[in-house]
Amino acid sequence: MFNKQPAECELVASQALQELQQGNLQKAWLLLQASYERGCHDKGIVHIGFGGIYEKQNTLDKAYAAFDYAVYCDPSPQAYNNRGRISLMAEQSEAAILDFKETIKLQPDNARAYFNLGGVYMQQNLPEKSLPFLHKAMELGYAPSKQAILDVQKQIANPGIRKVAGEQQSPEKQQISNVFLLAKFAYRTCGRNLQLSLTNESSLFGLRSEQKISTQVIWDTTIEKLHEFDKSGFQGERVGATLEFFEPSNFLIRITTPSPDTHELSLWKKKKIGGVPNDTYVKQIEHTWRGQQSALLEKLTEILKAGIIKKQGRTLVYQ
Numbered sequence: 001m002f003n004k005q006p007a008e009c010e011l012v013a014s015q016a017l018q019e020l021q022q023g024n025l026q027k028a029w030l031l032l033q034a035s036y037e038r039g040c041h042d043k044g045i046v047h048i049g050f051g052g053i054y055e056k057q058n059t060l061d062k063a064y065a066a067f068d069y070a071v072y073c074d075p076s077p078q079a080y081n082n083r084g085r086i087s088l089m090a091e092q093s094e095a096a097i098l099d100f101k102e103t104i105k106l107q108p109d110n111a112r113a114y115f116n117l118g119g120v121y122m123q124q125n126l127p128e129k130s131l132p133f134l135h136k137a138m139e140l141g142y143a144p145s146k147q148a149i150l151d152v153q154k155q156i157a158n159p160g161i162r163k164v165a166g167e168q169q170s171p172e173k174q175q176i177s178n179v180f181l182l183a184k185f186a187y188r189t190c191g192r193n194l195q196l197s198l199t200n201e202s203s204l205f206g207l208r209s210e211q212k213i214s215t216q217v218i219w220d221t222t223i224e225k226l227h228e229f230d231k232s233g234f235q236g237e238r239v240g241a242t243l244e245f246f247e248p249s250n251f252l253i254r255i256t257t258p259s260p261d262t263h264e265l266s267l268w269k270k271k272k273i274g275g276v277p278n279d280t281y282v283k284q285i286e287h288t289w290r291g292q293q294s295a296l297l298e299k300l301t302e303i304l305k306a307g308i309i310k311k312q313g314r315t316l317v318y319q
Contacts, residue, residue, distance in 0.1 A: 009040035014050045025053050026213055029196055041191065044074025050192055051082055060090050061179045062220050065187035072188070077107035081116065090176050096120045111140035118148065127155045169263055171239035175223045178241035178255040178263070179294065185300045186219045186243055190314055193219045218247050218314050227254065251285070251309070251318035257298065265289045265296055267309070267318060282287075285318065 016031035032049045040046050051066030067083035070076070084099030097120050104115035118133035126198050131152050186193065187273035196217040226240045240256035249270070256264045267285040287308060303309055309316050 009035055009043045011257050013045040020052050029053055042068040042073050044076055044079055048079060060086050060181040064180045065183040068184050077103045077110055081113050082242055085116055092177060093120050106114055109140055111137045111142035115142050115145055120311055127152045172223050175239055175241045179221045179223055181244035181297055182241055183221050187295055192220055212269050214283045217246050245315045249315045249317050262290055264297055
């Protein structure tokens with residue numbers, strides 16, 4: 001019998017992490033899901049496990065959201081370092097620096113955090129600033145630091161091989177932080193975005209049965225080009241971040257960036273069009289908010305508390 005005890009939660013999560021290291025993602029997921037659903041949803045190690053699976057699948061937004069929730073449940077060095085690593089992979093340098101510094105504050109001998117922090121400064125085209133952190137990582141025994149130090153020294157000696165600083169990001173890359181924010185809201189509100197189920201299916205003539213895994217998607221995030229219209233017709237397009245909730249949900253959330261300092265948050269109804277297999281989003285709901293990105297998560301929480309959207313099962317619906 002599974003009980004919600006810290007030791008039991010850690011045992012199941014540890015088994016899941018072992019399966020993850022061996023590449024058995026489905027087994028790892030099912031173990032973590034069982035732990036989550038039997039009362040261990042507030043244990044950081046469970047969300048570190050989910051984040052690890054998402055990272056293996058290269059779904060960085062969901063990995064970020066899972067590691068972020070691990071930080072929320074249990075602000076451990078591992079949770080901070082993992083969240084920072086996802087930010088580094090997504091070229092969200094400032095967020096990564098904060099997490100690696102917090103990791104080092106909590107665990108001063110964490111060699112990987114020093115190595116990762118050096119990596120951020122390399123990403124920012126600051127090899128001289130990177131070098132002390134890489135030396136510290138090597139001093140603490142992290143082997144990959146040796147080659148990284150050689151690469152940095154080569155860049156310092158040959159400035160011409162450095163990347164061009166201040167390269168303009170594409171509109172899609174500029175939306176990554178908005179996608180991370182939406183995934184963070186969805187994960188905090190609804191939990192993981194997938195539900196896996198085991199079913200027993202009999203073979204021909206019932207000679208044997210085998211277990212099969214089915215998957216239900218609960219929510220997902222995307223970066224997409226949004227067409228804009230007014231009464232006179234098509235006005236152009238902009239790139240935005242979208243959070244969509246699936247059945248039985250009936251709406252989605254979008255964030256666009258009309259200007260560098262202004263973010264626009266809006267809700268959209270979903271409407272099925274006869275004969276068309278996919279949902280078509282035809283109407284923007286009257287609720288639209290503008291402000292700085294740092295205020296958007298709080299605004300989404302306010303919308304939820306106000307009852308404009310509400311929890312229904314494992315998803316959200318528009319009232």
